[in-house]
Amino acid sequence: MSQSSSGNKLSFKLLDGKVVTEMWRSRFGIPPEAFEGYYFYERGKNIWIFSSSKIPDLRCDSLGVRSISTKGKVWKPSTYALQIFGPYATKNWIDLDWEDAGKFIAGLSQSLEADLDDGYVVVRYGGEVLGCGLYTHGMLVSQLPKERRIAEGGIENLPLRCER
Amino acid sequence: MDRLDRYASIIPDFEKFREAIARPLPPTVRINSLKTRRDGLLDRLDQGGVKFWPFGWYPFGLRLEVEKPGNLIESLMGHIHVQEEISMVPAVVLDPKPGETVLDLCAAPGSKTTQISQIMENMGVVVANDPSPQRIVSLRANCERMGALNVMVTKYDGRHFPKGSFDRVLVDAPCTGQGMARKDPSVLQRWSLKRSLGIQRLQASLLKRALYLTRPGGTIVYSTCTFAPEENEGVVSQVSGARLVNVEIPGLENRPGIEEWDGKVYGPEMERCARYYPHQNDTGGFFVSKFIRE
Numbered sequence: 001m002s003q004s005s006s007g008n009k010l011s012f013k014l015l016d017g018k019v020v021t022e023m024w025r026s027r028f029g030i031p032p033e034a035f036e037g038y039y040f041y042e043r044g045k046n047i048w049i050f051s052s053s054k055i056p057d058l059r060c061d062s063l064g065v066r067s068i069s070t071k072g073k074v075w076k077p078s079t080y081a082l083q084i085f086g087p088y089a090t091k092n093w094i095d096l097d098w099e100d101a102g103k104f105i106a107g108l109s110q111s112l113e114a115d116l117d118d119g120y121v122v123v124r125y126g127g128e129v130l131g132c133g134l135y136t137h138g139m140l141v142s143q144l145p146k147e148r149r150i151a152e153g154g155i156e157n158l159p160l161r162c163e164r
Numbered sequence: 165m166d167r168l169d170r171y172a173s174i175i176p177d178f179e180k181f182r183e184a185i186a187r188p189l190p191p192t193v194r195i196n197s198l199k200t201r202r203d204g205l206l207d208r209l210d211q212g213g214v215k216f217w218p219f220g221w222y223p224f225g226l227r228l229e230v231e232k233p234g235n236l237i238e239s240l241m242g243h244i245h246v247q248e249e250i251s252m253v254p255a256v257v258l259d260p261k262p263g264e265t266v267l268d269l270c271a272a273p274g275s276k277t278t279q280i281s282q283i284m285e286n287m288g289v290v291v292a293n294d295p296s297p298q299r300i301v302s303l304r305a306n307c308e309r310m311g312a313l314n315v316m317v318t319k320y321d322g323r324h325f326p327k328g329s330f331d332r333v334l335v336d337a338p339c340t341g342q343g344m345a346r347k348d349p350s351v352l353q354r355w356s357l358k359r360s361l362g363i364q365r366l367q368a369s370l371l372k373r374a375l376y377l378t379r380p381g382g383t384i385v386y387s388t389c390t391f392a393p394e395e396n397e398g399v400v401s402q403v404s405g406a407r408l409v410n411v412e413i414p415g416l417e418n419r420p421g422i423e424e425w426d427g428k429v430y431g432p433e434m435e436r437c438a439r440y441y442p443h444q445n446d447t448g449g450f451f452v453s454k455f456i457r458e
Contacts, residue, residue, distance in 0.1 A: 037287065038313055051314035052289050056265070058326065061317040062304050083199060083242055084311040105240060126208070128200075128241055147305070148240055156235050157212035 012041040012048065012055060012063055020047060023068070023075060028122060029090030038064075045071040049081065077120055079131030079144055086122040086129040093122035094133070094140075101125040104133065107149040109141045166352035168342070171391050174422050175441055184443035189346045191233045193244040194252060194275075195224040198282050198311045200243040208238070221415030224282070225252050242309045247275045248347070250440050250447035254336055254387040255279040257411055257452050262287040264331040269322045269374055272299030274306035276336055281312035293318045293325060323369040325377060332383045333374040337367045339388035339395050343449025346442060360394040367399045375406055375457060384455040389448060391439075393425040396451040400437060401430040406455035411438040417445055421453065 020040040021032035041048045041055075041063055050064035067081035086093065094114050096104060103110050104123055116135045120143070123133040132143040142149075168185070172178045195202050202223060209216055214236065219225035227249070230236065238244045255276045260266045262285045271277045271292035281290050292307065292315050294300055300319055307315045320326065322335075340359055341351045367388070374384050384406060388395050400408070400421070412418070421437030423430055437453040 049313050050316070051286055055316065056289060056291060056328065058291065058316070058318050058328075059320070061300060061319050062307070063316050064313040065308050065311060078308075080242070080308045080311060084313070101237075105237075125237070128208075128243070130237075130241065148309075150235060150240065154235055155237050155240075156230055156232065157209070157214050157237060 012043045012060065014053065015040040015042050015047065020068075024085065027077075027119070028086070028088075028092050030085055030088040034085055034088040040067070045069055074119060076143075077132055079148070082122050082132050083129045086124070089122045092116055092119070093124060094135075095124045095127065096130075098125070101130065102152050102155065104130060104140070104142045105144065105150050105155060106152045107142045107144055107146070108152075109139055111138050112140045113138065114140075167355055168352065168391075174393070174425070175391070176419065177443060180443040181441055184441075184446065185345050185449075187346060189248060189448060190446065191228045191230060192247065192249045193226050193228060193233050193239075194247045194279060195226065196243055196245055196278070196282060196310050197224060198286055198313075199241070200238075205238065205243055212237075219249060219415075221413055222252055222256060225249055242311055245275065245278060245306070245310060247279075248448050250343070250445065250450045251275060251389070252279060253413060253416070253440065253450060254334060254385050254452055255283060256413065257454055258332055258334050258383060258385045260284050260288075260290075260332050264288045265291075265328075267291045267293065267325070267328060267330045267333045267374070267377060269293050269325060269333060269335050269370060270337055271303055271317075272296065273302040274310075276334060277303065277315060278306055278310040278312050280334065281307070281310070281315050284314060286311075286313045288314055290315045291318055291328070291330075292316070293320055293322060295319060295321045323366070323373055325373055328377045329379040330377055330382060331379060332385075333378050335370050335374045335384065335386045337370055337386065337388050337395075337399075339363060339367070339390040340392060341389055342391045343389035343440075343442075346448055355392070357394070360390075360392040364394050364398055367395055368402050371399055371403060375403065375455070378406075378457040380457055382457045384457060385452065386455070387450060387452045389450050391441075391449055391451075393422055393430070396439075396453075397421050397425065397430040397434045397437065398428065400453045401434065403455065406457045408433050408436040409454050409456055410436045411452050411454050413438075416440070419444075421451070
């Protein structure tokens with residue numbers, strides 16, 4: 001066992017957990033305890049969350065879940081990380097009604113009045129996390145991965161949950 | 165010709181077997197306890213007007229009455245995973261514990277990997293291996309969608325997987341797939357004895373490697389989704405250095421493994437293996453065996 005997997009073109013580097021949990025706390029108010037038992041690794045422009053502080057000494061293709069991309073000016077949380085840790089967010093999250101949720105799932109942008117800081121937000125429906133959205137100047141832009149998007153009307157059980 | 169008649173002597177109620185295999189499979193999903201709670205999920209399905217029937221033998225399995233379970237909002241959220249009922253058996257038989265180190269030697273597309281991850285409650289490490297770069301893409305995608313934080317993906321030829329001293333290893337081996345006929349009837353036309361015997365060599369190499377990679381006292385599960393004894397008992401009987409233990413899941417009917425076939429004697433211990441036939445539980449077909457490493 002070693003901390004970096006040998007033989008990788010790009011190897012995974014264990015990060016100081018405090019630095020990464022502070023990023024989640026400051027943007028979303030997610031408490032550091034939500035990440036207890038998990039470790040952050042960096043490879044290239046991505047930060048991954050994995051269950052162990054040690055990586056088996058094998059040539060490794062991926063590790064846990066990609067949680068953050070540091071490619072842009074502002075770090076971007078992944079939809080999959082938000083689906084796991086987004087429920088702990090105390091700010092910069094929004095619950096959509098079924099109609100707007102349908103647009104978000106279809107990958108569309110929509111204008112929306114909401115009490116959110118500009119930047120990446122946790123998008124929910126019925127209290128459950130759908131994924132990552134980008135909120136700027138009153139527009140919510142879906143950041144759902146393309147392969148996860150479903151055209152409007154394609155969700156079998158969405159309209160039935162209308163609570164308006 | 166589908167060549168299933170060669171099994172008439174080993175499959176009980178062969179006519180019922182034939183009828184069952186001609187019917188399409190009911191849609192089934194696994195509840196992903198890594199991302200949602202079972203009770204809450206069942207409530208939400210109920211409110212959404214989705215009819216479901218939990219499996220009698222496994223609380224996380226559901227039969228659904230929807231055309232495309234992949235288009236439920238719960239699929240998008242990763243709260244459910246479309247998976248055939250009988251393919252949920254090997255991970256349950258493997259019985260991994262939170263905190264262990266487990267190898268899934270032939271992992272893609274990751275249904276069983278993510279089920280193992282779920283049984284381990286996202287603790288410990290699951291090494292999910294597959295040699296095919298294309299299949300690794302779907303393996304990684306499924307692990308991410310299911311929120312499997314304890315899975316590390318590797319891309320070795322399983323026969324030469326380099327090293328390890330794993331607590332448990334799953335070999336869900338490549339096979340001729342006759343048990344998948346209800347999903348894809350063309351598998352039956354593609355079957356030939358030559359194919360079964362060719363793939364048997366690969367399967368035996370994978371199982372032998374799995375034994376080498378398991379710590380003494382550790383568990384190995386070898387499974388396939390085919391009926392051909394050549395790929396099941398014919399592989400299992402080649403193993404030394406591990407003892408077979410009984411495979412039995414309460415609430416799920418099975419037949420024991422067969423002791424001999426086509427002039428070959430596999431041995432009485434084969435009855436510890438389990439054969440699952442489509443007409444027994446209204447599922448696909450599977451073979452599951454379990455070893456303890458000496």
